[in-house]
Every structure is written in structure tokens, then in C-alpha cells.
Amino acid sequence: MFAESAALRRIKASPTVAISAQARALKSEGVDVIALSAGEPDFDTPDNIKDAAIKAIRDGVTKYTDPDGTPELKRAICAKFKRENGLDYTPGQVHVAPGGKPVIYNALLASLSPGDEVLIPAPYWVSYPDMALLAGGEPVIVPTRAEDGFRLKPEALEAAITPRSKWLILNSPSNPTGAAYSAADLKAIAEVLLRHPQVWVLTDDMYEHLLYDGFEFSTIAQVEPALYDRTLTMNGVSKAYAMTGWRIGYAAGPEPLIKAMGKAISQTTSNASSISQAAAVEALNGPQDFIPERAAHFEKRRDLVVSMLNQASGLVCAKPEGAFYVYPSCEGLIGRKTEAGKVIGSDEDFAKELLAAEAVAVVHGAAFGLSPFFRISYATSTEVLEDACTRIQRFCASLR
Numbered sequence: 001m002f003a004e005s006a007a008l009r010r011i012k013a014s015p016t017v018a019i020s021a022q023a024r025a026l027k028s029e030g031v032d033v034i035a036l037s038a039g040e041p042d043f044d045t046p047d048n049i050k051d052a053a054i055k056a057i058r059d060g061v062t063k064y065t066d067p068d069g070t071p072e073l074k075r076a077i078c079a080k081f082k083r084e085n086g087l088d089y090t091p092g093q094v095h096v097a098p099g100g101k102p103v104i105y106n107a108l109l110a111s112l113s114p115g116d117e118v119l120i121p122a123p124y125w126v127s128y129p130d131m132a133l134l135a136g137g138e139p140v141i142v143p144t145r146a147e148d149g150f151r152l153k154p155e156a157l158e159a160a161i162t163p164r165s166k167w168l169i170l171n172s173p174s175n176p177t178g179a180a181y182s183a184a185d186l187k188a189i190a191e192v193l194l195r196h197p198q199v200w201v202l203t204d205d206m207y208e209h210l211l212y213d214g215f216e217f218s219t220i221a222q223v224e225p226a227l228y229d230r231t232l233t234m235n236g237v238s239k240a241y242a243m244t245g246w247r248i249g250y251a252a253g254p255e256p257l258i259k260a261m262g263k264a265i266s267q268t269t270s271n272a273s274s275i276s277q278a279a280a281v282e283a284l285n286g287p288q289d290f291i292p293e294r295a296a297h298f299e300k301r302r303d304l305v306v307s308m309l310n311q312a313s314g315l316v317c318a319k320p321e322g323a324f325y326v327y328p329s330c331e332g333l334i335g336r337k338t339e340a341g342k343v344i345g346s347d348e349d350f351a352k353e354l355l356a357a358e359a360v361a362v363v364h365g366a367a368f369g370l371s372p373f374f375r376i377s378y379a380t381s382t383e384v385l386e387d388a389c390t391r392i393q394r395f396c397a398s399l400r
């Protein structure tokens, strides 16, 4: 009989992937489901990027590449870090993998020994704790508060650090809250880290280009150069260039870490698709003007969703700085009953009953490590968002 490995038994399957699959299954049965559970832009990959991929195929760019990325893509990544973040990296400090997710996993796999701790502020992107476990480490969850804009407080970080702390993972703007850290916020966190040289920082900057109200992006290696030698600055093309299916993520950091990550990828996936890498070169080197245009669409959608959710009985929704998520509190509805008499005892019950009553799929906050909240992805059209928020309002009003 088949039995899962000891390593796999430590983790769970991605809850966001599971909820999206549930929504798709309902849709295939003919239910008019609105899925606000997926974390990907609804825009298409720009044509110049698609054309670069087609050209790569025609030119025979169809072979293995260096396991951790082509020289051309590494150069384009170095130019991006210099141009947009004022960070100096050489191609030997860059790692490319099939998506941002494997970049993070390779970093953890390359660096964690049993008992090493990974500090993860909650709410967190669902994959961090399980990737830390799979790589043999121990996730240490550090809660944040809605009152603090879901940002990690320096005191909370200080209290969570131990001699075994190996990494702090910072994600700004955040999935699932949309919260972003200003340069001053990062400076305060850096001050704590400077006192603890054993702690490295992995910054997940995937949503860098989705910031609103003029909020300026900052990343910790830029804000505190003294941390440069222990920071892995991670990013990717999935969200900024609407390239989730192409599978390209990247990171830059100290050479010994990058070498170790290269060793890990050389014996696992090997290189990301040669064609996707060629497309990513065009994404990073080509025209960037569509990025703020798309961000402006997302900003309007954020405003619509925040406003409509705050009109729903029992919900409180903060206005986040970036990404394409909101993370409203459903605390005001805990203890209420549905028309069928079911008690809403948790955010998971809320999400389940909302899907049953109004066919709107959202992800419960427990999946991200902070309750009672839920996550909505607003990467969909205004009409769909209006319909979804109207259904949510109707559901909340129906609870007694």
C-alpha cells in the first residue's frame, strides 16, 4: 500500500489551489460561481513578450540552458535591480527558477538544517510555512495586527528571534493582505536584524509594481545596505507581466547562497523553460508603460471592493496599499446563523456558507494564519466584482 513520505506528511496541499478547484468543479456543474480565490492577474501577457517567445522557438532556443538561468536573462535581471531598486548585483549573484515559488524553495532547501527556524509574519502567503517544513526547517509564525496595517512590528520580531533563527521572510506588498512596507518601516525592522547577525532576510517582492495612491516601493537591501550580505531579494515576472503560466521567478543575493541554490536546482528541476526565459528577457528589457496602466485599473477595483465590503453588515475592510487582495474581518458575523440554521463559528464556516448560499469563492483567513478574516482577490472585471460584492452583502444581511 502507498504511504506518503515522512517529509510530505509534515505539510498540507495548498488551500488556495484547493478552493479554486472546488469553484471550477461547481462551475462545470452549471452553478454560476464567482471565484475570487485565484492569485493571478486577469490581464493577458503583452504581445511583445509573446512575440519574443515565438521568435525563440523559431530560432531554435529550445535546448537546456544553465540550470539556474541563461546569461542573457541574468543580465536583464541585474539591469532591472539597478534600474528599479538601485541594487548592484552581478550575474553570478542571480538565480532563475521555474517560478517564484521554486526560487523560495531552493533558497530554503539550500540553507536550512534540522531545527533551523524561519520567521514568517502572519497572515502569510500559504506556501511559506510548508516550504520551510519540506526543506527540513521549522516555521515560526509571528502574528501581526489589523490595527498595525498587518505589518510586522519591530518588537514582535525582536521577541521571536532565537539563536536558531535562520531566515525572516518579508513580503511587500503582501499576499494575502495587500499591506506594504515603507522605507521607514523596513528601516525599523532592519535595526532589529542588525543586532542578530544569524538572521538572513528573504524579501518576496512579487507584487512590487502593484502599489496605489503613490505609495513608493522599497526593499530591505536597498534601505539598509548593511544587510546586503545576508539578504535574498526575490522577484518574478508572474504578477507584474501577467506571466503566471510561463513559470519564471528570480532572486539575487550573496554568491555562496546563489551557488548552493544552483546546486539544488541542478539536481531537481534543472532550468526553467528556455522559451520562457527568452520571453522574460523581453519582459524586463522591453517597454514598461503598460505596468502603471494596469496598476491604475487594479487601484479602481480595490476602491470599489473596499467600499462595497464596508457596506456589508458585519464586515470591516481595511484599504491596502498594494497587490490585488483585500483581507476583510468577519469578526462581526461570528456566532450568527444562516437561514438554514448553520452557525458561523469561524472564517472557514463563513467562506463555506458564502459559497453554498451565493456561489462566491473566497479563501478563509485561517489558511493564511490569521483569523477571523478572509481573502478576496480582485483581479477580475468591475462587473464581476460588483456582482460578487452584492452577493456578499446579501449573504451578510441574511445572517441572524
Ligand SMILES: Cc1ncc(COP(=O)(O)O)c(C=O)c1O
Pocket: 039, 098, 099, 100, 101, 102, 125, 171, 174, 175, 204, 206, 236, 237, 238, 244, 247, 248, 249
Ligand atoms: C507572495 C507570493 N510569492 C510568490 C508567488 C509565486 O509566484 P510564481 O507563480 O512565480 O511561482 C506568489 C504567487 O501567488 C505569491 O503570491
